[in-house]
Amino acid sequence: MADSSWLTKFPVMERTDLLAIRKTLDEAYREFSRSYGDPIESFFDPLLRFLVWFEKLLLNSPWWAVIIALTVLVYFASRSWKQCLGVIAALMLIGYFGMWDNTMRTLSIITVCTLLSIFIGIPIGITMARSDKVQAVVTPTLDIMQTMPAFVYLIPVVMLLGIGKVPGVIAVVIYAVPPVIRLTNLGIRLVEKEVVEAATAFGANSWQRLWDVQLPLAMPTIMAGINQTIMMALAMVVIASMIGVKGLGQPVLKSITNQYFTLGLFNGLAIVALAIIFDRVSQAYARRAHRHLERIESA
Amino acid sequence: MPDPFIQVEGLYKVFGARPQSVMDQVRGGKSKDNILAETSHAIGLRNINLSIDKGGIFVIMGLSGSGKSTLIRHFNRLIDPTEGRIVIDGVDVLALTQKDLEKFRRHKMSMVFQQFGLMPHKTVIENIAYGLSIQGVNKKSRVEKARHWLEAVELGGYEDQYPIQLSGGQQQRVGLARALCTDADILLMDEPFSALDPLIRSEMQGQLIRLQEKLQKTIIFITHDLDEALLLGSRIAILKDGELIQEGEPKDIMLNPIDDYVAAFVKNVKRANFSAS
Ligand SMILES: Nc1ncnc2c1ncn2[C@@H]1O[C@H](COP(=O)(O)OP(=O)(O)O)[C@@H](O)[C@H]1O
Ligand SMILES: [Mg+2]
Numbered sequence: 001m002a003d004s005s006w007l008t009k010f011p012v013m014e015r016t017d018l019l020a021i022r023k024t025l026d027e028a029y030r031e032f033s034r035s036y037g038d039p040i041e042s043f044f045d046p047l048l049r050f051l052v053w054f055e056k057l058l059l060n061s062p063w064w065a066v067i068i069a070l071t072v073l074v075y076f077a078s079r080s081w082k083q084c085l086g087v088i089a090a091l092m093l094i095g096y097f098g099m100w101d102n103t104m105r106t107l108s109i110i111t112v113c114t115l116l117s118i119f120i121g122i123p124i125g126i127t128m129a130r131s132d133k134v135q136a137v138v139t140p141t142l143d144i145m146q147t148m149p150a151f152v153y154l155i156p157v158v159m160l161l162g163i164g165k166v167p168g169v170i171a172v173v174i175y176a177v178p179p180v181i182r183l184t185n186l187g188i189r190l191v192e193k194e195v196v197e198a199a200t201a202f203g204a205n206s207w208q209r210l211w212d213v214q215l216p217l218a219m220p221t222i223m224a225g226i227n228q229t230i231m232m233a234l235a236m237v238v239i240a241s242m243i244g245v246k247g248l249g250q251p252v253l254k255s256i257t258n259q260y261f262t263l264g265l266f267n268g269l270a271i272v273a274l275a276i277i278f279d280r281v282s283q284a285y286a287r288r289a290h291r292h293l294e295r296i297e298s299a
Numbered sequence: 300m301p302d303p304f305i306q307v308e309g310l311y312k313v314f315g316a317r318p319q320s321v322m323d324q325v326r327g328g329k330s331k332d333n334i335l336a337e338t339s340h341a342i343g344l345r346n347i348n349l350s351i352d353k354g355g356i357f358v359i360m361g362l363s364g365s366g367k368s369t370l371i372r373h374f375n376r377l378i379d380p381t382e383g384r385i386v387i388d389g390v391d392v393l394a395l396t397q398k399d400l401e402k403f404r405r406h407k408m409s410m411v412f413q414q415f416g417l418m419p420h421k422t423v424i425e426n427i428a429y430g431l432s433i434q435g436v437n438k439k440s441r442v443e444k445a446r447h448w449l450e451a452v453e454l455g456g457y458e459d460q461y462p463i464q465l466s467g468g469q470q471q472r473v474g475l476a477r478a479l480c481t482d483a484d485i486l487l488m489d490e491p492f493s494a495l496d497p498l499i500r501s502e503m504q505g506q507l508i509r510l511q512e513k514l515q516k517t518i519i520f521i522t523h524d525l526d527e528a529l530l531l532g533s534r535i536a537i538l539k540d541g542e543l544i545q546e547g548e549p550k551d552i553m554l555n556p557i558d559d560y561v562a563a564f565v566k567n568v569k570r571a572n573f574s575a576s
Contacts, residue, residue: 198410198429201408202429202481
C-alpha cells in the first residue's frame with residue numbers, strides 16, 4: 001500500500017532535489033553578482049553621486065531656504081496660496097518635532113526614484129501602446145511585479161549591490177514603476193481615434209503623432225500614473241530602510257522592533273505629510289496644464 | 300479616353316486576424332454574415348471598382364456599416380486593403396513607401412471627419428495650421444494662411460479659442476478650414492455634417508457649395524442621407540454590405556434604382572419632397 005501514499009499526502013519533490021535546485025540557482029546568482037557586481041555598481045555610480053549630491057544639498061541648505069524653495073515650486077505647480085500655506089505649515093511642524101533631516105533624506109530619495117521611474121516608465125508605456133505584442137508581454141510582468149511581496153525585491157538587489165542607497169533606489173523603483181507604465185499605455189490608447197487619424201491624414205509621421213498629439217492628450221492619465229508611482233515609492237521607503245536607506249523609514253523600523261508607538265506615529269505622519277504635498281501638487285499641476293481639455297464648468 | 304483622376308480596381312478589405320485565409324470564400328461570394336459567423340473575419344469592402352473624375356463632388360452613400368468609412372480611408376491609406384489597386388493622379392498609392400506616403404498625404408489630399416477630429420489641446424488657429432506645421436512651413440506664414448481660411452469659413456475672431464469652447468457647427472468649420480489650408484487637390488469628407496443639427500447642417504452644405512464653386516476641388520463626400528447626396532453630388536455611388544451596387548448621376552439613381560435597397564432611399568426622398576410641398 002505504500003505506493004498509494006500520494007493519494008493522502010502531496011507527492012512532494014525529494015528534499016534533496018529541492019535543496020539542490022535552490023542551491024544551484026542561488027549559487028548561479030551569487031556567481032553572477034561576483035563577476036558582474038562591480039561593473040554594475042560602477043554603472044550606477046553617476047546615480048549614486050547624484051543622490052548624494054542632492055541629499056547633501058537638501059541637508060546642508062538652511063531650513064528656511066529649503067522651505068522657500070519648496071514653496072516657490074509648489075506655487076508654480078499649483079498657483080494656489082492655500083497649498084503653499086499648507087506646505088509651509090507641514091514642514092514647520094516636521095522640523096519642530098525633530099524630523100527635518102530624515103524628511104530631507106526621504107524627500108531626496110523619493111524625488112530621485114520618481115524621476116527615474118518616469119524616465120524608465122514612460123518609454124516602456126509608449127512602446128506598449130504601439131504594439132499589442134509588447135503589451136501582451138509587459139502586462140503580466142507588471143501584474144507579477146505588483147503582487148510580489150515587496151521584500152522579495154530586496155533580496156537579489158542586496159545580493160548584487162549590497163546595502164546602501166543605490167540598491168534602495170532600485171528596489172523602490174521596481175516597486176513603484178508599474179503605474180507610470182500602465183497609465184502611459186492606457187492614456188495613449190485612449191486618445192480619441194479620429195484625432196490620431198487626423199494627424200496621420202495630414203501626413204504626420206509616427207514621431208510627430210506621438211509628440212504632438214498622443215503624449216499631450218494622454219498627459220492627464222500619465223500624470224495620474226506618476227502620482228500613483230510617488231505614493232507607492234513613499235510606501236516602499238519604509239521597507240527599503242531595511243537595506244540601509246536612511247530617512248523617515250528607519251525610525252519607523254526602529255519603532256516596530258522596540259515598540260515605540262509615538263516615534264512610529266510621528267514619522268509615519270511625516271511620510272503622510274510628504275505624500276499629501278506630492279499628491280496635491282502633482283494633481284493641481286495636472287489640472288492646470290490640461291484645463292482646456294475639459295469644458296470649463298463656470299462658463 | 301484619358302485615365303480617370305482617381306481609379307480603384309478590385310478593392311477588397313477583410314478585417315480579422317488572417318484576412319488572406321478567407322479571401323477565397325470572399326471572392327466566392329459567400330455572404331458577410333456567414334463569413335463573420337464561421338471565421339470571425341468581417342468584410343469591409345468587396346470588389347470595389349470606381350473611377351472618379353477631376354473636379355466635382357463624388358458622393359458615397361450607404362447605410363451605417365456598409366463600408367463607407369472603410370472605403371474613404373483607403374484613398375489616403377489610413378486603412379490598407381487586403382487586395383486591389385488604387386491609382387490617384389497617376390500615382391499607385393499602394394506602392395508608396397512610408398516616407399512617400401507621408402509626403403503624398405501632406406500635399407495631395409486632406410480630410411474632414413465625422414466627429415471633427417480636432418486637436419483639443421491646440422487653439423483654433425493652430426488646428427487650422429496643423430497641416431502646414433507638419434509640412435514644416437514656418438510659423439508666421441502658416442498662421443497668416445490659417446487666418447485666411449478662418450475668415451473663409453466665417454470664424455474670424457475665434458483664433459485663440461480651444462475647440463471645446465465652440466459649438467459643433469463651428470468645430471466642423473474649423474475642420475473644413477484645416478482641410479482647405481494645405482491647398483490639397485482632393486478633399487476626403489467622412490460624413491462631415493452627420494453629427495450636426497439639421498439647420499446647421501444645411502448652412503454648412505451651403506457653405507461647402509459656395510466654397511467649391513470657387514475652389515473646384517475633387518471632393519469625395521460620404522453621407523447616409525440621400526437628400527444631402529442629391530444636393531451636393533455630381534455623381535453618387537451606393538454601398539451595401541461592402542459592395543458597390545450602383546453608381547451614376549443623381550438623376551440615374553432617382554429614376555432607375557437598381558434594387559430595393561436603393562429604392563428605399565429614393566422613396567424616402569420622394570415622400571419628404573411630397574410632404575414639404
Ligand atoms: N477595425 C475594424 N475591425 C473589424 N471590423 C471593422 C473594422 N472597421 C470596420 N469594420 C467593419 O466593417 C464594416 C464597415 O464599417 P464602416 O466602414 O465603418 O461602415 P460605415 O462607415 O458605412 O458605417 C462594418 O461591418 C464594421 O463592423
Ligand atoms: Mg462611417
